[in-house]
Amino acid sequence: MTDSIHNSDTHSGVSRRAFLKGSGAAAAATAVGTSTAPLAAQEGGTEVVRGEKTISLTVNGQNRQATVEPRTTLLEMLRYQFDLTGAKPVSLDGSSGASTVWVDGKTVAASTMLALQCEGKAIRTVESLGGDQPDPVAQAFVKHDAEQCGFCTPGFVVAVRAFLDKHPNASEEEIRQGLNGNICRCGTYANIIDAAMSIVKGESHG
Numbered sequence: 001m002t003d004s005i006h007n008s009d010t011h012s013g014v015s016r017r018a019f020l021k022g023s024g025a026a027a028a029a030t031a032v033g034t035s036t037a038p039l040a041a042q043e044g045g046t047e048v049v050r051g052e053k054t055i056s057l058t059v060n061g062q063n064r065q066a067t068v069e070p071r072t073t074l075l076e077m078l079r080y081q082f083d084l085t086g087a088k089p090v091s092l093d094g095s096s097g098a099s100t101v102w103v104d105g106k107t108v109a110a111s112t113m114l115a116l117q118c119e120g121k122a123i124r125t126v127e128s129l130g131g132d133q134p135d136p137v138a139q140a141f142v143k144h145d146a147e148q149c150g151f152c153t154p155g156f157v158v159a160v161r162a163f164l165d166k167h168p169n170a171s172e173e174e175i176r177q178g179l180n181g182n183i184c185r186c187g188t189y190a191n192i193i194d195a196a197m198s199i200v201k202g203e204s205h206g
């Protein structure tokens with residue numbers, strides 16, 4: 001049981017190659033002053049989108065729509081269209097784990113996924129955790145002083161929540177491995193592990 005909360009590589013009908021083609025074409029069209037109206041075409045069985053496109057998806061249980069460019073990332077859409085700023089833009093390659101969210105139940109670095117790939121998907125962010133009361137993972141982070149600047153914290157909270165949902169009886173070593181896709185530059189790892197272990201031990205109710 002050592003599967004980690006690595007940020008999943010997610011695939012859809014819109015490939016990164018198609019994205020590059022599409023954004024390049026849009027830039028070229030802008031450069032010569034021609035229309036950049038939405039244009040979708042089939043090239044080699046893959047949809048190529050130029051200009052903006054409106055997509056429908058579920059965000060934290062609500063049906064939402066967003067109009068995005070081919071280059072727009074899931075992280076940008078969440079932050080700038082839906083005002084969900086929990087996921088953080090620390091590393092665009094996802095190596096920090098600070099933009100971790102759920103996409104169809106799997107953890108993903110939102111900075112590495114294109115918004116167009118989210119058509120019809122269910123997105124869940126750190127803002128979904130807890131209702132009247134904060135989620136026990138968030139409470140455990142506070143209790144164990146598991147943050148300093150807090151920039152990594154939302155990503156860690158999602159990663160811990162996702163890992164413990166799958167492995168409620170995980171050992172300390174398994175939790176360390178499970179969280180190896182997230183980085184804390186302030187070095188609060190020991191306290192984060194303590195927070196997670198407190199839930200496993202029943203000291204914090206998870």
Ligand code: FES
Nearest residue numbers: 148152184185186
């Ligand atoms: S608390 Fe500052 S990066 Fe983790």
